[in-house]
Amino acid sequence: MNKEIQKSWIAGLLSACTASLCCIVPFIAAVGGSAGSASIYFNWIEPYRPYMIVLTFILFGLSWYKILTKKPMPSDNCGCENERKNFMGSKKFLGIVTVVCGLLIAFPYYSNLFAGQGMKSSITTQEKLQTARLSINGMSCAGCTDHIDKGLSGIRGIARSTTSFEKAMTTVIYNPDSISADSISKKIKQIGYRNSLIEKN
Known part of the structure; x- marks a missing residue:
């Protein structure tokens, strides 16, 4: 029975990791300084996230059902237990x-707590600045906004970028003499998000 329980929670743990992989991997990559290309390989997971979450709940539900309904092994004649206590098959473990999987699934909702205080501007003058607004596709959580803004930070010609998860849009203030709106769009695609230019002024 212990092996069956372990198989269930291992599968549930993998499912929970997969459900938030599109946010966890870009976060790890950003910490490591390679945020520019991390999410492009995992954005395809985002539409399947609700199914992975449901699968995780089912697998852990089965694990808890098995461990709570497991009958204790009878003692032998010498008073010793026939089955050794297995920590990995215990309720405590x-x-x-279960808590770890809950934190993994909820990661997209608190990942922005680990984000920086904002991007530094590479422009010191306010002359000739323009604003470009781009619609963003592929964001799965609020943490994706930090991924985009960090990916655009430090690029020559970009003064500031502000990404909204609710509006699925990025607003970029830039110097057109140093970078074009098309180049900004290409950079966002390299970061891993499909986008299109809404307006430029």
């Missing part, structure tokens, strides 16, 4: 793994 399953509780720890």
